Amino acid sequence: MFFQSNIGNCIKCNACTMACPVVSIEGISVFSGPRNLCVDTARYGNAAAILPSDVYRCTTCWKCEELCPQSLPLAETILELRKSIFDFNVLSDGHKKIIENIDKYGRSIVPITQERKKYKVKKAPLLYFPGCISEMRITSIFDSTIRLLERSGVKFGIPDEWVCCGAPLEKLGDSERLEFLRDRNLDYFDGFEDIVTSCPGCATHFLKYYDKDPLHTIEIVWEMMRKRKLVFKSRKKGLRVALHHPCHLNRTIGPQIIDQAYDILQCVEGIEIIDLDKPDACCGGGGAVVAGFPELALKLATEKMLDALHHDVGLLLAPCPFCVLNLRRPGIGKVEDFATFIERNLACKKEGDKKK
Amino acid sequence: MFKTEVLVIGGGATGAGIARDLALRGAEVTLIEGSDFAFGASGRCHGMLHSGARYAVTDPISASECAIENKILKRIADFCIEDTGGFFIGLPNDDECYPDLFMSACRKAGVDAIEISVNEAFKEEPLLSENIVASIDVPDASIDPFMLVLGNIESARSAGSTALNYHLVRKFDVRESRIEKVYVENLRNGSIDEYRPEIVINATGAWANHIAALAGVSIDLTMDKGSMVVLGRRFTHRLINRLRKPSNGDIVVPNYSSSIIGTTSITVSSPTSTSVSEQEVDLLMREAAMMMPPINASRAIRAYAGIRPLVSRKGGDSREISRTFQLIDHSEKGIENLISVIGGKLTTYRLMAEKVSDIVCSRLGISASCRTSLEPLSIPYGEMHNKMIGRGSPTVEIQTHENNGELRRDEVVCSCEKIKRQEVEFWASHPDVRGLSDVMRRTRAGMGYCQSGLCVFNLLTMLIEYSDTDPLYLLTEYLKEREKGIKPVLLKGQIVEEIFKECLLNGVYHISDLAEALRNEENAEGRN
Numbered sequence: 048m049f050f051q052s053n054i055g056n057c058i059k060c061n062a063c064t065m066a067c068p069v070v071s072i073e074g075i076s077v078f079s080g081p082r083n084l085c086v087d088t089a090r091y092g093n094a095a096a097i098l099p100s101d102v103y104r105c106t107t108c109w110k111c112e113e114l115c116p117q118s119l120p121l122a123e124t125i126l127e128l129r130k131s132i133f134d135f136n137v138l139s140d141g142h143k144k145i146i147e148n149i150d151k152y153g154r155s156i157v158p159i160t161q162e163r164k165k166y167k168v169k170k171a172p173l174l175y176f177p178g179c180i181s182e183m184r185i186t187s188i189f190d191s192t193i194r195l196l197e198r199s200g201v202k203f204g205i206p207d208e209w210v211c212c213g214a215p216l217e218k219l220g221d222s223e224r225l226e227f228l229r230d231r232n233l234d235y236f237d238g239f240e241d242i243v244t245s246c247p248g249c250a251t252h253f254l255k256y257y258d259k260d261p262l263h264t265i266e267i268v269w270e271m272m273r274k275r276k277l278v279f280k281s282r283k284k285g286l287r288v289a290l291h292h293p294c295h296l297n298r299t300i301g302p303q304i305i306d307q308a309y310d311i312l313q314c315v316e317g318i319e320i321i322d323l324d325k326p327d328a329c330c331g332g333g334g335a336v337v338a339g340f341p342e343l344a345l346k347l348a349t350e351k352m353l354d355a356l357h358h359d360v361g362l363l364l365a366p367c368p369f370c371v372l373n374l375r376r377p378g379i380g381k382v383e384d385f386a387t388f389i390e391r392n393l394a395c396k397k398e399g400d401k402k403k
Numbered sequence: 404m405f406k407t408e409v410l411v412i413g414g415g416a417t418g419a420g421i422a423r424d425l426a427l428r429g430a431e432v433t434l435i436e437g438s439d440f441a442f443g444a445s446g447r448c449h450g451m452l453h454s455g456a457r458y459a460v461t462d463p464i465s466a467s468e469c470a471i472e473n474k475i476l477k478r479i480a481d482f483c484i485e486d487t488g489g490f491f492i493g494l495p496n497d498d499e500c501y502p503d504l505f506m507s508a509c510r511k512a513g514v515d516a517i518e519i520s521v522n523e524a525f526k527e528e529p530l531l532s533e534n535i536v537a538s539i540d541v542p543d544a545s546i547d548p549f550m551l552v553l554g555n556i557e558s559a560r561s562a563g564s565t566a567l568n569y570h571l572v573r574k575f576d577v578r579e580s581r582i583e584k585v586y587v588e589n590l591r592n593g594s595i596d597e598y599r600p601e602i603v604i605n606a607t608g609a610w611a612n613h614i615a616a617l618a619g620v621s622i623d624l625t626m627d628k629g630s631m632v633v634l635g636r637r638f639t640h641r642l643i644n645r646l647r648k649p650s651n652g653d654i655v656v657p658n659y660s661s662s663i664i665g666t667t668s669i670t671v672s673s674p675t676s677t678s679v680s681e682q683e684v685d686l687l688m689r690e691a692a693m694m695m696p697p698i699n700a701s702r703a704i705r706a707y708a709g710i711r712p713l714v715s716r717k718g719g720d721s722r723e724i725s726r727t728f729q730l731i732d733h734s735e736k737g738i739e740n741l742i743s744v745i746g747g748k749l750t751t752y753r754l755m756a757e758k759v760s761d762i763v764c765s766r767l768g769i770s771a772s773c774r775t776s777l778e779p780l781s782i783p784y785g786e787m788h789n790k791m792i793g794r795g796s797p798t799v800e801i802q803t804h805e806n807n808g809e810l811r812r813d814e815v816v817c818s819c820e821k822i823k824r825q826e827v828e829f830w831a832s833h834p835d836v837r838g839l840s841d842v843m844r845r846t847r848a849g850m851g852y853c854q855s856g857l858c859v860f861n862l863l864t865m866l867i868e869y870s871d872t873d874p875l876y877l878l879t880e881y882l883k884e885r886e887k888g889i890k891p892v893l894l895k896g897q898i899v900e901e902i903f904k905e906c907l908l909n910g911v912y913h914i915s916d917l918a919e920a921l922r923n924e925e926n927a928e929g930r931n
Binding site for chain 1: 821
């Protein structure tokens with residue numbers, strides 16, 4: 048019996064279905080939309096009856112929940128639905144690969160061996176949790192964040208034995224492994240006061256399942272800006288920069304972080320900040336859709352990049368490794384992680400800073 | 404002038420069952436119904452196929468009738484039955500002796516009741532109250548009464564008889580203590596038809612007295628209102644009954660995507676007193692929530708009531724009147740060819756029909772025996788059947804989605820109940836269908852939690868292709884009828900939906916303004 052207690056008050060205004068990015072791409076006959084999935088399936092009490100291809104198409108962008116006038120937990124219910132059908136062995140090959148990787152390497156992706164300086168400390172005020180993508184795929188995010196953290200002067204560490212936070216497993220509905228990963232990570236989190244992460248996905252997951260209040264790199268950078276520790280290179284005006292609002296940053300851990308990102312961008316010299324038509328539209332990188340329905344993810348990313356192209360944006364910034372990865376797939380324009388961009392535009396360190 | 408051997412008045416389960424039974428035995432039958440089929444108590448019941456357990460202690464005759472009919476109906480009408488099974492659950496303050504009494508009564512009545520452990524009950528139905536102290540498994544099931552009646556009508560028709568809805572009996576011509584002629588008004592065009600029947604059967608439920616009065620006789624009838632509340636979702640796979648003497652709010656029936664709580668028992672004076680009060684809704688929900696706490700916080704989308712026609716007994720509570728049925732042969736009181744049938748339950752409709760048909764056949768000299776328990780009912784949506792297996796039932800969604808690509812692509816016209824365009828199209832073009840309510844009864848389109856707020860326009864566009872009636876009239880009449888059932892549950896979570904619908908229907912589409920303009924126009928024409 049599938050039962051979500053607080054999903055029953057839908058008034059059928061259709062706001063969720065109209066706004067759903069996946070519905071707009073795939074059409075209602077392929078992806079039936081948040082209301083159909085969450086409200087109507089829940090009424091029958093038999094989650095096994097839903098189509099896996101339906102429920103796994105959701106990118107968990109949280110747009111529906113944001114708009115719902117009745118505040119129904121729509122996105123949350125999609126995750127619950129996935130959980131309830133997980134045992135029916137309905138995952139696609141791409142999804143199974145994620146679980147395989149986690150079982151094998153403790154990461155959601157196949158790691159590449161790399162010589163890196165270790166930041167192993169048992170105790171520090173700050174723990175940097177890079178997340179699978181920053182560590183192994185877009186390594187520039189990892190490197191830049193390390194440099195930013197060093198510059199900020201906060202003592203930090205990265206536990207050597209960390210494993211994937213579990214967010215991809217949550218998106219697949221695998222609740223058993225998820226608990227296992229959490230318990231393993233929590234063992235190493237003990238000596239640290241705060242957690243900072245490059246990935247909004249990890250941050251959301253820490254908030255929901257680890258009972259922690261994680262920071263995103265932007266918050267650290269913003270703090271640095273406030274303390275006037277950021278000095279930017281002087282450069283000729285001309286670079287047109289736009290900011291993509293990653294869903295899990297914008298809608299789950301806090302829209303204030305997006306404001307902070309804009310505050311920081313204001314200080315960067317020589318750039319022009321461009322507003323996209325839909326800065327908060329989902330890029331398709333979330334909800335394990337890239338693994339399950341790569342074409343759908345590509346279509347969503349293409350829409351986003353065309354929006355940027357339309358505004359003649361030279362560089363699209365995305366403060367989320369998953370977004371960066373997915374937005375680069377269409378190959379239309381330049382996409383960079385927010386922290387990397389900031390770090391690269393900082394002026395070289397002054398002598399005075401080092402002594403501090 | 405039409406000649407017919409038997410004229411059956413009343414198109415509920417009883418009337419339709421009699422028409423089918425007689426038609427299968429080779430009699431010439433005409434069935435007339437003043438409104439739509441299953442309009443009265445048949446369509447306003449719980450949708451519960453009794454196993455007999457509920458009546459085992461208090462009404463053993465009804466119980467054993469139900470126990471037998473339960474098995475027969477599951478065999479002959481499986482297309483409209485979801486064989487859910489049922490639990491009787493006991494709560495801490497209930498009578499401690501009752502479970503033992505219940506079990507032995509069930510054994511006597513032939514009901515397959517099995518006591519199961521409380522833990523097992525929880526495993527099967529996790530939303531049950533944590534306090535339950537006893538649980539008994541019985542073969543109750545959920546039944547779609549509209550489809551059951553229509554299935555009987557369809558069977559009767561295919562066996563050669565005539566069944567007409569919206570044909571109202573206006574007058575009997577009684578001569579020499581026989582009903583000579585019956586005048587029937589065709590409500591579709593106002594014409595009056597005359598019938599010359601050999602035998603008239605009065606199977607009009609709560610209206611039985613009304614029909615008997617036309618022939619100058621009367622029936623001692625108690626009209627007992629049973630109110631029900633529809634909740635917008637399913638809580639259990641099974642039917643849940645309270646393990647105690649039948650009382651208010653002790654049944655929760657899962658019905659497609661909703662749950663129906665029943666029922667109250669209040670004696671009323673007219674067959675049309677079917678309004679439900681807020682107090683009744685409160686009472687039903689409070690009682691049901693004792694068995695399943697999540698009901699407290701969940702949304703009721705509608706309340707409705709049916710009138711049980713019960714055989715009168717002097718004094719006492721109407722709960723104590725037997726739910727079995729009675730045949731009244733009016734020849735003793737002066738009308739030779741009129742038989743009335745009252746009482747009974749939806750579950751036992753076939754048995755009632757058999758008994759009535761036996762009498763009719765002996766009078767007509769037909770020796771054929773009853774075959775209704777052997778032959779399956781015709782499926783009312785005939786050739787559509789393969790395309791709509793299970794209609795909205797969740798287990799079938801998978802099949803229709805995965806195997807039937809065509810249906811998957813077909814547009815859903817009622818999104819609450821997931822009713823496809825093909826199905827509504829089929830019924831909208833059916834000669835029986837007159838208004839939007841008729842479409843709704845046959846498809847479930849519009850019964851969901853928005854209570855036709857959004858699908859009504861879809862339904863209307865399809866219906867007016869086959870109807871000459873003014874669309875605005877059809878729409879306003881239908882919405883008015885829907886409103887009646889919504890009012891008593893407004894404060895149980897439906898009010899926001901209604902405000903939204905109000906904005907949509909009158910703020911955006913100006914339906915009420917248009918309706919008023921139409922009325923004024925008609926008045927003006929009338930003056931001219």
